[in-house]
């Protein structure tokens with residue numbers, strides 16, 4: 066069980082995360098949606114320990130965190146295969162070349178080439194391979210679907226369902242409503258650094274769309290202009 070208690074984060078003088086409290090259970094997939102700049106990536110960086118914050122995050126000490134950032138960086142002159150090995154060795158993960166080759170039968174990446182020359186979707190595939198090879202119990206995936214092709218999306222969804230069934234905790238964000246409703250047990254709608262809505266159970270994409278449009282209307286009324 067992971068607990069976030071009254072998490073706040075400010076850059077300079079303004080808060081971009083305001084008093085978020087959540088409990089994340091093993092075996093569940095949690096989705097975060099919200100407009101650009103709502104605070105999703107910032108919250109994920111706080112949860113993964115990359116950012117300082119106010120409040121408290123309680124994560125069992127035995128938890129291995131697999132974090133996929135929405136900003137991908139690759140060292141020049143390191144091949145895809147070398148990059149995978151580098152990341153796994155840095156995380157003290159046991160692996161064999163056979164494990165990498167086996168997984169690459171699905172991802173079909175030119176692992177002897179430099180990832181700096183990969184397309185966006187290929188870079189995303191490479192990072193997902195690393196996520197799949199490390200046996201984490203908490204996966205924090207910031208926009209994992211972004212840039213993936215149709216096959217990549219199907220493979221990712223299947224893997225997420227599998228790790229959810231293995232009692233791991235998954236936290237992810239997406240701007241694609243159906244990607245979230247297809248796989249998430251709970252979806253949080255984050256707006257201006259606050260969770261303004263939580264969906265669980267049988268989550269309907271139509272209801273989410275309706276709520277998003279309502280939110281746009283609220284903003285339009287506030288700005289005294291109408292688009293729809």
Ligand SMILES: Nc1ncnc2c1ncn2[C@@H]1O[C@H](COP(=O)(O)OP(=O)(O)OP(=O)(O)O)[C@@H](O)[C@H]1O
Nearest residue numbers: 076077081099100101102103104105106107108135
């Ligand atoms: N390093 C930083 N310094 C100052 N402000 C930042 C920094 N990182 C993020 N912000 C601000 O924090 C707010 C939340 O940004 P964040 O990246 O968390 O949003 P997001 O919900 O992930 O957006 P998107 O959907 O566009 O990826 C934004 O206003 C952003 O400008």
